Amino acid sequence: METKCFVCGVNDKERVYLPCIHAGEQKLVCVRCLPILIHGAH
Numbered sequence: 654m655e656t657k658c659f660v661c662g663v664n665d666k667e668r669v670y671l672p673c674i675h676a677g678e679q680k681l682v683c684v685r686c687l688p689i690l691i692h693g694a695h
């Protein structure tokens with residue numbers, strides 16, 4: 654799988670990513686975008 658945040662599109666290898674399911678697909682989200690998802694800002 655491509656190591657890329659589906660929210661911000663970053664693929665910085667130094668950053669931490671977490672797996673998640675979005676629109677029925679498994680994707681990665683970086684920890685910087687995780688609070689955005691949790692608080693539902695999008």
Ligand SMILES: [Zn+2]
Nearest residue numbers: 658661683686
């Ligand atoms: Zn991100």
